[in-house]
Amino acid sequence: MPASYPPKGPHYRSQHQVVCRxxxxxxxxxxxxxxSARADEADxxxxxxxxGVAVTETKEVVTAVVVSDGKxxxxxxxxxxxxxxxxxxxxxxxxxxxxxxxxxADLVELEYLQTNLAQITDDGLKPMARLKNLRNLKFFxxxxxxxxxxxxxxxxxxxxxxxxxxGSLSFNDEGMAAVAKLTRLQEFRTWHGxxxxxxxxxxxxxxxxxxxxxxxxxxxxxxACPTDETIALLVDLKSLEMLQLSEARLTFTALQxxxxxxxxxxxxxxxIEVPKADVERLxxxxxxxxxxxTEPNDTYLKRIRSLFGGG
Numbered sequence: 001m002p003a004s005y006p007p008k009g010p011h012y013r014s015q016h017q018v019v020c021r022x023x024x025x026x027x028x029x030x031x032x033x034x035x036s037a038r039a040d041e042a043d044x045x046x047x048x049x050x051x052g053v054a055v056t057e058t059k060e061v062v063t064a065v066v067v068s069d070g071k072x073x074x075x076x077x078x079x080x081x082x083x084x085x086x087x088x089x090x091x092x093x094x095x096x097x098x099x100x101x102x103x104x105a106d107l108v109e110l111e112y113l114q115t116n117l118a119q120i121t122d123d124g125l126k127p128m129a130r131l132k133n134l135r136n137l138k139f140f141x142x143x144x145x146x147x148x149x150x151x152x153x154x155x156x157x158x159x160x161x162x163x164x165x166x167g168s169l170s171f172n173d174e175g176m177a178a179v180a181k182l183t184r185l186q187e188f189r190t191w192h193g194x195x196x197x198x199x200x201x202x203x204x205x206x207x208x209x210x211x212x213x214x215x216x217x218x219x220x221x222x223x224a225c226p227t228d229e230t231i232a233l234l235v236d237l238k239s240l241e242m243l244q245l246s247e248a249r250l251t252f253t254a255l256q257x258x259x260x261x262x263x264x265x266x267x268x269x270x271x272i273e274v275p276k277a278d279v280e281r282l283x284x285x286x287x288x289x290x291x292x293x294t295e296p297n298d299t300y301l302k303r304i305r306s307l308f309g310g311g
Contacts, residue, residue, distance in 0.1 A: 044080045051077065061086040070095020078103045085109065093117065098124030105130045111159075112136045119143040122150025135159045141167035148175015155181040161208075164189040169218045173199035180205040191215020191246055196225050197233060204236040210263075212240060215270075216247035216303060224307035228254035235260040244268035247300045249308040252278035259286055269293040271300035273308075 045055045045062045051072060056064035062084045067073065071094045073081075081090075082103040089112040090104070096118040104110075105127035113134060120142065128134070134157055139146070148171045154160060163185055165171050171190070176199030179188060186208050194217060203209065212234070214226050226245050231254040234243065241263050250272055258264060267289055269279070279293045296304055 041084055044083060047080060063087060064089040066091040068093055075100065082106055102127045107131060109133055114138040116140040121145040122147055125150035126153045129153050133159060136162040138164040144170045146170055147172050149178050151178040152181050160184055162187040165193060166190055167192050169194040176202045183207060185209055187211040189213035192218035196223050197229055200230055200233050209237055209239055211242040213244040220303060220306035222307055231255060231257050238262060240264055242266045244270060245272060246270040247303055249273040249304050252281055255282055256285055264289060266290045271296040273304050
């Protein structure tokens with residue numbers, strides 16, 4: 001008579017009990033670890049709140065942090081911040097340097113990172129390559145040691161689609177060449193930087209770019225960028241759907257070239273010196289394109305006249 005299967009003898013019951021106990025122990029251990037991690041995050045959130053940091057908690061874990069003045073935090077505080085493994089959004093104003101940025105490299109769920117006045121170098125960006133879920137990255141007023149060339153370290157980030165770099169003349173054409181290596185980008189914004197037409201040429205290497213915001217360089221001395229010459233370069237960006245140009249003097253003849261962009265749906269001319277009559281002509285010339293135009297304010301006019309001449 002064939003043996004029964006599965007076996008039901010005492011030996012089997014003993015093995016079965018061991019397996020079940022092992023499974024229950026593992027389950028309890030996971031629950032304990034999860035509870036401990038949540039308790040740790042709650043403690044870290046409380047610590048940060050006491051130091052003036054805005055903390056958002058979702059389902060008992062910290063998911064968003066806004067640091068209004070990072071100079072008030074210590075290196076140890078940044079170390080604690082780097083333990084918030086469920087953090088999805090981080091806004092850091094002031095106080096960020098290479099060492100502190102490295103402490104944040106384990107924020108594996110981080111999707112949004114905004115920095116202001118970060119004193120970081122291009123090599124200091126290397127640890128950011130571990131932020132595999134990063135989707136939107138913004139650098140406002142980065143320090144003079146940041147040319148943007150270090151952005152090339154982020155070329156393998158699988159989800160990085162939006163990038164902003166603004167407010168530093170040190171962000172130059174090397175930085176633009178590095179941006180061109182971030183081939184998954186769908187949106188790029190830069191203004192008050194140091195890039196020239198040579199840098200703009202590199203953007204044609206971004207096959208998925210749908211939205212571009214290109215503002216004037218942070219200078220009162222030539223060369224200017226954007227200019228009419230820039231428009232001739234932008235017509236190579238065939239995937240563009242939205243384009244914003246700021247703080248420049250442009251002509252109808254140059255802007256007319258934008259008809260060569262088959263996917264373009266919206267054009268924003270912010271603080272652009274161009275005759276109103278030419279804007280109306282452009283709207284008639286490109287009826288399928290939504291065009292928004294504002295005249296330059298006094299601050300914009302000062303820069304435009306310094307760069308383009310006239311008064």
